[in-house]
Amino acid sequence: MAFKMMFSVALLLSLWSTAGCDFFVEGVLRLECHDRYFMIAVDLAATGEVPRFEAVDGTGTYAITEHYAAKCGYSISILSLLGLVELRASYFSCHTEKGADFSFRFNLITSYKGIDAYYALNKTCSPPLPWSPREVTCEVNYMEVSVRNELPCQSGLSDGWSTLGPLDSPSTEDWQVTFQNPDERLPPMNLSQARQQGYIFDLVHDRIVFRTPYGQPDSYRTEVTGVPVEVVHATVFSRKSWVFVMVDLIAACSKDEGSYDSGYMIWGTPEALYPSLGKTQISFGLNGNLMEQAAAVQKGFIMKRYNSTVQIGIPYNAEGGYRKSFVSDGLFEFYIFDLYLKQTSVDERHEETVLWFHRNLVTPLLSSPLITEDQTDVEDGTFSINLGKVPRDVELTSVQLNGQEFAVPFSDSIAYTLTEVRHSNQSHSYTLKVPLHDPIVIQEFSKENAAMLHKLDINYTLIVTPGDEPYYHTISVTALKAVSPPSFDVVCTESGIDFKLAYRSFDYLWDFTIGSDRLTPALAANRGYTMSNDSQSLLLSVPLFTHGYKYTDIGLKGFLGTFTILVRESETADILTSTIKTCLFNTTEFIMCSTNGWMTVVVDLSAVPSDERPAHFHLVNSLCVPKEVDGARVLFSFPLHSCGSTVELAKENVTYQNKIYFDTSENAVEGMTVQCMYPLASLHRLFSSHKFESDEEGVGNIIPFVETTKAVPATVTPTKITTTVAPQITRSPSLHRPPFYPTARYIKVYRVHNQPGQFSKGPKGNFQVKKLLHYA
Structure with a gap:
């Protein structure tokens, strides 16, 4: 009951509205004649509000209200899901002109902005089927039964039956009606009293018609084979002189409201509401369209007989059904079906009884999950x-x-x-x-x-x-x-290597390091890199000979420089991948001061005239000769503590120095002074036998010099100190003669303050060793 009320409210709230009232166009208005009724369908979208109807006859106009419709044979349905209002009128309705055909006259009233508009609708229908001896219509709001008039001596009774015509005709006391139910026989009443109680009796040609709304006091409810049925049993009788006439009028209609089961709306009616010699014949459909059983089954409908009951199954998605969504703590749907059914039975007198059913069936709210x-x-x-x-x-x-x-x-x-x-x-x-x-x-x-x-x-x-x-x-x-760790795009240039990274949204997960040092703008500035970093990309230019390079295959024709950027996991610092780039470089002169104590230098002596160019070059120790010679260009590679090198200690740096000699005359020597300077803060081991450790490469210089007297290499015998170191270059120098690497004199270096007797102030205020150490 609660759902019915909710459904009615939903229908009223869902009515469409629109401007204008000129709706008489194709598809907006339909007037149709059916087997036993006339139908008017009006498009709601064209009317602005729910339209009203009036029945018209020679006596005037009559508003078709809910009560009047049930009494006079009309039913009005608001089909908001289709945007329609339908009026069905029985051929025996009150104001129908009943001649050879049936003529209907109605006023359709629409309202727009409070102004009513009236439209006259007229239609004449000829029933397409002949009338059976008894026909019962079970409409949604009333029951109607008509029987063939077989009264004897009709000519003598015609005046009496004429009083069963128009509603305002005076009744006669000759005709009375009594109602029966299983429990009692009610006292008779005359026809005028019956009309006042909502009953209609009429004589149409050769048929006697009786109509009553559902739920009248004189009707009763019962169950037939488990199906609820409403029954009204009226007996009309008259007695004139010695003639007694009695007509039994019985209307019985299934009141099953239907149930939903496994995708079908199930509705049932007793198979034998009226006496029958055999099984009843059934045809049914939706919206006033009948189908034979075989055709209905093909469309998914079900009809079966069970315990003397006819059950109709309508698939939930049947064509002609109406669907509506509904929101109530979730998304639901319900379906509405306008069932139309014809049931024919034959009694022992071989007289046909035909029942016509109109039923609006509504499913319960069904979950409609997306x-x-x-x-x-x-x-x-x-x-x-x-x-x-x-x-x-x-x-x-x-x-x-x-x-x-x-x-x-x-x-x-x-x-x-x-x-x-x-x-x-x-x-x-x-x-x-x-x-x-x-x-x-x-x-x-x-x-x-x-x-x-x-x-x-x-x-x-x-x-x-x-x-x-x-x-x-x-x-x-x-x-x-x-996700994969990022990878840089790398380009070799004449002066270094350029790295470029286009940031992805998740690249914040990684850290970039040069060795163990995190790449930051401060680190780049300190080491001489050029770095540009924004939300889109990272650009890094690494000039040649800056910290981080590894050099291999060094020769006069060039060398390979390799630079590596490590990609580490931010939280654990684990190395995930790396971008390694090796480029071939070719410079006229260069000097490399490695972290493991080697000096590698290429000098160009092209300033010396070719006819005076010596055939032999050497360092302070004349046994240390070039690794390669190509005309005016020579390559030396030697340990810092060999070949006559000297070392000078200052407050913050230590400098290793040697000289490249070549003769220009008997009394003059020209050459280049080569230096490698290391910051003391980066040194781990300074003097040991064949050992050297530094965190940073040294800074080298190549300085020309001229001496008027040849230098004589000094020889010293330093004290040997043994240390452990991991060499960081892959190639040892190859001299023309096996070089001699003497041990170094031990000197203790203090970084924080000067120790008396070991250091003295230089002319620029730097701490210096009192005397230079010379290596043979």
């Missing part, structure tokens, strides 16, 4: 979510993504798309696409999966139309995308 399908293609880099099975009368109005709301349809200015597809099953779907790396998507690194977790919370707002009751459908979708 279907969400995650169609995300991680490789495509886009969330793709399909919201499906959306009923046709439900529309999407907005979408909320991680708390940010967007109206539908989407604006062209956003990066998301929403596509609607309509389907043949009266539903539609929406496909939402959002880029995985869009800022609105929550992104987190999942250590468990070693992948980037993308998360999107979606809240769809939908409404049932017509109406504005919202329904919210929420879903959370995630996508795991494997």
Whole structure:
């Protein structure tokens, strides 16, 4: 009962409205003659409000109210799901002109902005089927029975039956009616009293007609084979002189409201409401259209007989049914069916009885869940979510993504798309696409999966139309995308190596280091790199001979310089990958001061005239000769503590120095002074036998000099100190003769303060060793 009331309210709230009242166009108004009734259908969208009807005859106009309709043979249905109002009028209705044919006259009243408009509707119908001896109509709001008039001596009774005509005709005391029920026989009343109680009796040609609304005091409810039935049993009788005439009028209609089971609306009626010699014949359909049983079965309908009951099964999605969505703590749907059924039986006198049923069947509220399908293609880099099975009368109005709301349809200015597809099953779907790396998507690194977790919370707002009751459908979708550490694009230049990285949204997960030092703007500035870093990209230019290079295959024709950027996990500092670039460089002159105590130098002596150019070059120790000679260019590579090198200690630096000699005359020597200077703070081991350790490469200088007397290499015998070191270059020098590497004199170096007797102030205020150490 509660649902019926809710459904009625829903129907009233869902009526469509529109401007204008000129609705007489094709498809807006239909006037149709059916087997036993006349129908008017009006488009609600054209009327502005629910239209009203008046019946018209020679005596005037009569408003068809709810009570008057049930009494006089009219039924009005508001089919808001189809946007229609239907009026059905029985051929025996009160104001019908009943001649050879049946003529109907109505006024249709519409209202627009408080102004009523009247339209006259007229139609004459000829029943397509002959009348059976007894016919019963079970309408939605009344019962009507007509029987063939077989009264004897009709000519003598015609005046009496004429009083059964128009409602305002005076009744006669000759004719009375009595009602019966299983418990008692009620006292008779005359026809005028019966009319006052809502009963109608009429004589139409050769048929006696009786009509009553449902629920009259004189009708009764019973069950026949388990089906609720309403019955009214009226007996009309008259006695004139010695002649007694009695007519039995019985109307019995199934009051089954139907039930829903496994996708079918089931409705039943007793097979033998009236005496029958055999099984009744059944044909049925929807909306006034009858089908034979075989045709109905082909369309999915079910008809079966059980325990003397005829059961009709209507599939929930049957063509001709009406569907409506409903929001009530969820999304629901219900279906409405206008069942039309004809039941024919034959009694022992071989007289036909035909029952015509009109029944509005409504399913209970059925859950109507939406279907969400995650169609995300991680490789495509886009969330793709399909919201499906959306009923046709439900529309999407907005979408909320991680708390940010967007109206539908989407604006062209956003990066998301929403596509609607309509389907043949009266539903539609929406496909939402959002880029995985869009800022609105929550992104987190999942250590468990070693992948980037993308998360999107979606809240769809939908409404049932017509109406504005919202329904919210929420879903959370995630996508795991494997992430790889970044890789730089690298280019070799004449003066160094350039590294470029286009940032991805998750590159914040990694740290970039040069060795163990994190790459920062401060580190780059300190080491002489050029660094540009913003939200889009990282650019790093590493000049040749700056800290971090490794040099191999050094020769006069060039050398290989390798620079490495390590990619580490931010939290653990574990090395995940690296970008290593090796480039071929070719410079006329250069000097390299390695971290493991080697000096490698290439000098160009082209300033010396070719005819005077000596054939032999050497260092302070004349046994130390070039590794390679190419005309005016020579290559030396030797340990810092060999070949006659000297070392000078200052407050912050230590400098190793040697000289490259070549003769220009008998008394003059020209050459180049070569130096490697290391900061004391970076040194781990300063003097030991064949050992040297430094965190940083030294800074070298090549300085020309001229001496008038040849230098004689000094020889010293230093004390040997043994230490351990891991060499960092891959190639040892190859001299023309095996070099002699003498041990070094031990000198203790203090970094913090001067020790008396070991250091003295130099002319510039720097601490210096009292005398130079010479290596043979």
